[in-house]
Amino acid sequence: MILLGGSLPRARWSKRLVAAASMAVLIIGGLAVKLAYLQVTDGATLAGMARDNTLHRVAIYADRGIIYDRHGAPLVTNSPLWNLEVVRAGLPLEARARTGELADLARITGEPEEKIAATLVAADPYASVRIGPDLSQAQQLAINERLPVLAGVSMVQRAVRNYVEPTVFGHVVGYVGPLNEADLKRLRPLGYQPGEVVGKVGIEAGLETVLRGQNGWADVEVDARGQIVRTVGMQQQVPGHSVYLNLDADLQRATAQTLAAGLVRDHRTAGASVVLDPRTGEVLALVSLPGYDTNLFTHGISQTDYSGLLNNPDRPLLNRAIAGQYAPGSTFKMVTATAGLQEGKITASTMLNCPSYINVNGWIYHNWASYSLGWMNVAKALATSCDTFFYQVAAMVGDVTLAKYARAFGFGNAQSIEMPGVMPGLVPDRIWKQLQCGVPDLNSDACRWNTGDTITFGIGQSYLLTTPLNQAVYVAALANKGQTMKPTLVHEVRDASGHAVQSPQPEVTGTVPASEANLMTVREGMRQEINPPYNMNYWFRANGVPADGGGKTGTAQWGGSGLDLPTHAWFVFFAPYTQPEVAMSVFVERGELSEVQAAPIAVQLMRFYRDHVAAIRS
Amino acid sequence: MTRALWWRRLDHVQPLLAGMLAVLGLMTVFSAHADWGRQVLWVILGAAAYVAAASFDYRRLRSLAPGLYAGMILILVAVHLVGHTALGARRWLSVAGFPLEPSELSKLLLVVVLAAYLSRGERVSDRLSDRLSWRAFGGALLLVAPPAGLILTQPDLGTTIVFLGVLFGMLFLAGASAWQLFSLVFAGGVALPLLPYLLHGYQRRRLEVFLDPNQDPLGAGYNLVQARIAVGSGGLFGQGWLHGLQGQLGFVPERATDFVFAIFAEEFGLLGSLVLLALFGTLLIRLLRTAAVSRDRFGELLAGGVFVMVLVQVVENVGMNIGVLPIAGIPLPLISYGGSAAITMLAALGLVQSVAVRRRTVDEPVAELGTITRRAQA
Numbered sequence: 001m002i003l004l005g006g007s008l009p010r011a012r013w014s015k016r017l018v019a020a021a022s023m024a025v026l027i028i029g030g031l032a033v034k035l036a037y038l039q040v041t042d043g044a045t046l047a048g049m050a051r052d053n054t055l056h057r058v059a060i061y062a063d064r065g066i067i068y069d070r071h072g073a074p075l076v077t078n079s080p081l082w083n084l085e086v087v088r089a090g091l092p093l094e095a096r097a098r099t100g101e102l103a104d105l106a107r108i109t110g111e112p113e114e115k116i117a118a119t120l121v122a123a124d125p126y127a128s129v130r131i132g133p134d135l136s137q138a139q140q141l142a143i144n145e146r147l148p149v150l151a152g153v154s155m156v157q158r159a160v161r162n163y164v165e166p167t168v169f170g171h172v173v174g175y176v177g178p179l180n181e182a183d184l185k186r187l188r189p190l191g192y193q194p195g196e197v198v199g200k201v202g203i204e205a206g207l208e209t210v211l212r213g214q215n216g217w218a219d220v221e222v223d224a225r226g227q228i229v230r231t232v233g234m235q236q237q238v239p240g241h242s243v244y245l246n247l248d249a250d251l252q253r254a255t256a257q258t259l260a261a262g263l264v265r266d267h268r269t270a271g272a273s274v275v276l277d278p279r280t281g282e283v284l285a286l287v288s289l290p291g292y293d294t295n296l297f298t299h300g301i302s303q304t305d306y307s308g309l310l311n312n313p314d315r316p317l318l319n320r321a322i323a324g325q326y327a328p329g330s331t332f333k334m335v336t337a338t339a340g341l342q343e344g345k346i347t348a349s350t351m352l353n354c355p356s357y358i359n360v361n362g363w364i365y366h367n368w369a370s371y372s373l374g375w376m377n378v379a380k381a382l383a384t385s386c387d388t389f390f391y392q393v394a395a396m397v398g399d400v401t402l403a404k405y406a407r408a409f410g411f412g413n414a415q416s417i418e419m420p421g422v423m424p425g426l427v428p429d430r431i432w433k434q435l436q437c438g439v440p441d442l443n444s445d446a447c448r449w450n451t452g453d454t455i456t457f458g459i460g461q462s463y464l465l466t467t468p469l470n471q472a473v474y475v476a477a478l479a480n481k482g483q484t485m486k487p488t489l490v491h492e493v494r495d496a497s498g499h500a501v502q503s504p505q506p507e508v509t510g511t512v513p514a515s516e517a518n519l520m521t522v523r524e525g526m527r528q529e530i531n532p533p534y535n536m537n538y539w540f541r542a543n544g545v546p547a548d549g550g551g552k553t554g555t556a557q558w559g560g561s562g563l564d565l566p567t568h569a570w571f572v573f574f575a576p577y578t579q580p581e582v583a584m585s586v587f588v589e590r591g592e593l594s595e596v597q598a599a600p601i602a603v604q605l606m607r608f609y610r611d612h613v614a615a616i617r618s
Numbered sequence: 619m620t621r622a623l624w625w626r627r628l629d630h631v632q633p634l635l636a637g638m639l640a641v642l643g644l645m646t647v648f649s650a651h652a653d654w655g656r657q658v659l660w661v662i663l664g665a666a667a668y669v670a671a672a673s674f675d676y677r678r679l680r681s682l683a684p685g686l687y688a689g690m691i692l693i694l695v696a697v698h699l700v701g702h703t704a705l706g707a708r709r710w711l712s713v714a715g716f717p718l719e720p721s722e723l724s725k726l727l728l729v730v731v732l733a734a735y736l737s738r739g740e741r742v743s744d745r746l747s748d749r750l751s752w753r754a755f756g757g758a759l760l761l762v763a764p765p766a767g768l769i770l771t772q773p774d775l776g777t778t779i780v781f782l783g784v785l786f787g788m789l790f791l792a793g794a795s796a797w798q799l800f801s802l803v804f805a806g807g808v809a810l811p812l813l814p815y816l817l818h819g820y821q822r823r824r825l826e827v828f829l830d831p832n833q834d835p836l837g838a839g840y841n842l843v844q845a846r847i848a849v850g851s852g853g854l855f856g857q858g859w860l861h862g863l864q865g866q867l868g869f870v871p872e873r874a875t876d877f878v879f880a881i882f883a884e885e886f887g888l889l890g891s892l893v894l895l896a897l898f899g900t901l902l903i904r905l906l907r908t909a910a911v912s913r914d915r916f917g918e919l920l921a922g923g924v925f926v927m928v929l930v931q932v933v934e935n936v937g938m939n940i941g942v943l944p945i946a947g948i949p950l951p952l953i954s955y956g957g958s959a960a961i962t963m964l965a966a967l968g969l970v971q972s973v974a975v976r977r978r979t980v981d982e983p984v985a986e987l988g989t990i991t992r993r994a995q996a
Binding site (some may be wrong): 012019045 | 626627645694707787789790793798834844846847850851853854863864867869882883887888891892895898899902903906907908909922925929932933936937940942962977978979980
């Protein structure tokens with residue numbers, strides 16, 4: 001070989017080789033530039049997208065607080081419920097397997113396939129999305145078997161409210177439901193998220209912030225199939241507080257049953273009753289009939305069920321005890337009596353006639369009796385419920401003063417009880433009536449207060465409206481030396497470890513401006529009504545109840561003016577007479593005769609109360 | 619040839635670069651949770667193939683070329699007849715229990731066959747700057763058409779693209795005129811509207827999502843979007859080996875093969891990616907340098923062909939990983955998981971080394987060199 005020891009010849013780069021080399025350098029350089037853009041300029045954004053892929057915040061819902069009665073009986077529990085959840089990224093990649101699985105899910109849940117698909121498309125692909133309705137026991141078992149072959153599908157437990165005896169306690173306890181648009185707008189600032197539930201009515205709504213607790217969260221890292229790889233961070237949930245009510249579950253049940261039995265006997269469908277401790281304002285029972293199944297709402301009420309409740313002529317959704325407004329009728333006469341006595345228009349011994357009617361400016365106002373009951377004092381007038389007696393007193397006192405006393409007894413006041421939807425009722429006077437009209441009609445008859453308005457006001461008619469709760473507060477004030485107490489449902493709020501965090505104390509909301517002697521006179525009239533010799537309410541005697549207390553019947557006309565108007569039946573009652581510890585109102589909607597319809601219910605209740613208290617004390 | 623001479627002529631840089639790339643490849647394949655042990659075995663087998671190819675006198679391949687061509691057609695037909703189907707394509711042959719992907723091997727065979735064909739009738743003055751006759755041009759097209767057709771119908775769009783790239787590049791290096799090259803491009807342009815009819819449903823879908831990746835980010839556009847996110851989240855320095863979120867948690871599909879670059883870029887960042895591209899760039903230049911020192915035109919075209927084969931695969935693979943080229947199944951040379959690809963690629967580099975070792979030793983005249991050497995050997 002020649003040139004063996006010398007250097008090898010230089011590479012001979014032809015033009016085409018140089019061109020090829022240049023091309024390679026250019027193309028690879030171009031890729032490098034694009035890479036630099038992607039990794040440096042867009043790097044942060046894309047890294048953020050990578051984190052969004054993998055990091056997900058999962059809500060840990062707080063255990064909602066339990067609601068108990070005053071003796072610790074739970075009125076609602078949290079029970080587990082199972083749902084199907086699907087991670088979209090976890091579904092089979094292969095199109096046929098994917099549609100097959102969606103069809104399976106549709107069959108199991110009974111949800112249309114298109115709806116499931118639409119839900120999934122709208123959701124975060126790597127997050128678990130609830131699909132379909134709550135699972136029944138049978139569905140749960142069926143899915144449990146199939147779960148291993150259903151890629152991306154899991155069964156997830158959550159707690160739902162399970163209400164105890166909803167028709168008995170429903171109007172007090174209320175119910176929770178999913179947040180609607182309006183709720184969400186209002187509650188977002190408080191940290192509520194879509195899909196959460198919130199108390200809608202009753203204690204559930206009134207003590208929402210106390211019962212709710214604090215939701216926690218977990219930040220989890222998921223892989224491309226949506227499986228959780230590890231938990232990065234976590235905030236434990238804080239359970240909601242428990243609420244102990246003043247309600248006595250047994251008394252509440254007895255009240256509901258007795259009222260329901262009374263309604264059935266008299267072919268009536270709606271009524272209400274409130275039982276208070278007059279000394280403290282504690283609500284021992286609060287019943288509105290008909291009730292309804294609040295559990296329907298926790299599972300997402302169906303349209304048929306809901307419109308059924310809405311269109312029911314008995315209006316079961318209306319809590320009559322706090323929101324039903326009716327004329328009090330004769331039960332109002334204690335206010336008129338108190339006003340007449342305290343204003344010095346009459347005394348305990350003033351005798352007024354009780355004719356079958358009186359004539360005022362040519363208008364005739366009837367008594368309930370078509371014959372004269374003769375001359376009588378105020379106590380007897382209450383005991384016999386003489387209308388014409390109180391027409392005269394009302395005329396003497398005047399509408400403005402009468403309204404003042406009515407308000408002092410809590411009429412026209414929305415009681416601040418711990419649930420929403422409380423209605424105030426109405427105490428009319430001449431100013432109120434004028435305000436009902438526009439300014440130009442100021443002097444028309446429809447707008448001007450007339451003597452007839454005052455006279456009928458005195459027997460609880462006119463424009464006067466009250467609620468069963470107001471009635472109970474009113475009779476409790478009569479029993480409690482003229483002090484109105486704030487009606488309270490909540491006895492105590494306790495945290496998860498059982499420590500009391502709120503213990504509402506009895507609160508005096510006002511004092512009726514009446515002397516103890518005058519109130520004694522009024523109470524005496526109430527005692528006489530249910531005792532010999534006047535006890536026109538013979539039911540007490542017939543039932544053999546030693547009626548140590550005071551009561552007053554009321555049959556309130558409603559629906560306009562005239563002689564043969566439909567009526568509501570009332571009975572208000574307190575006992576025992578000397579040191580009252582229970583005050584109640586009983587209301588029968590469209591009841592015809594209070595002494596036949598409302599009073600016997602109160603008698604039954606008193607009997608139960610007496611036995612119940614005796615049993616508790618022994 | 620003495621050992622000292624052999625050593626002096628050896629291209630030392632090229633195997634060094636190949637080795638570095640193979641190590642990076644093994645690291646990335648490990649990170650991508652592929653069968654790492656098996657890939658190590660493939661690389662070792664590939665290294666053996668490299669040494670064998672480098673020791674083999676490439677000039678003997680010229681006479682073997684017709685046989686190699688027939689063999690290539692044979693195995694491609696065999697794939698159609700007895701091949702295994704995976705992911706909707708019939709691409710694999712089972713050889714002694716191992717899956718063999720003939721389309722990988724056919725890339726190298728094509729380079730050898732084309733180099734032999736285009737260097738026919740080598741004369742003293744027959745340098746690369748010389749013109750390629752239309753007849754030879756047409757012959758090359760006819761030669762490539764049957765295997766390309768067999769591969770496209772597997773279907774394997776990626777390898778078909780490599781075939782066309784190699785054809786175009788080798789025609790250029792063989793002295794094809796501007797008109798010839800233009801007519802090739804023009805024919806491609808005419809065929810382009812037909813493409814949708816030739817492509818399978820999923821291939822057409824890939825093309826559509828390349829044009830608009832966000833139209834179906836969880837379906838057909840998923841790969842593209844996720845690979846882009848992975849590459850981008852690598853940033854400047856990367857998230858560290860074995861610590862790429864996208865790759866480790868499986869968001870990047872085909873993470874050991876088609877989208878292995880996304881895994882690499884996520885974990886090693888822009889700096890790592892630039893190093894990788896620089897290694898490829900240097901390797902490519904070394905391949906061309908071997909072409910430039912080759913003793914004959916066959917060797918020159920052989921080295922040039924391997925250059926084109928590597929370039930097309932690097933560009934298409936990296937390009938689709940960063941979203942500038944549509945997705946087609948092409949491995950990243952020496953990095954992607956897969957035995958056929960690794961062994962073929964190392965064998966190809968070994969062949970180029972064979973060209974380098976038997977390089978031109980005297981400047982002029984080239985043609986006499988062979989005679990002198992032969993005489994000297996005699």
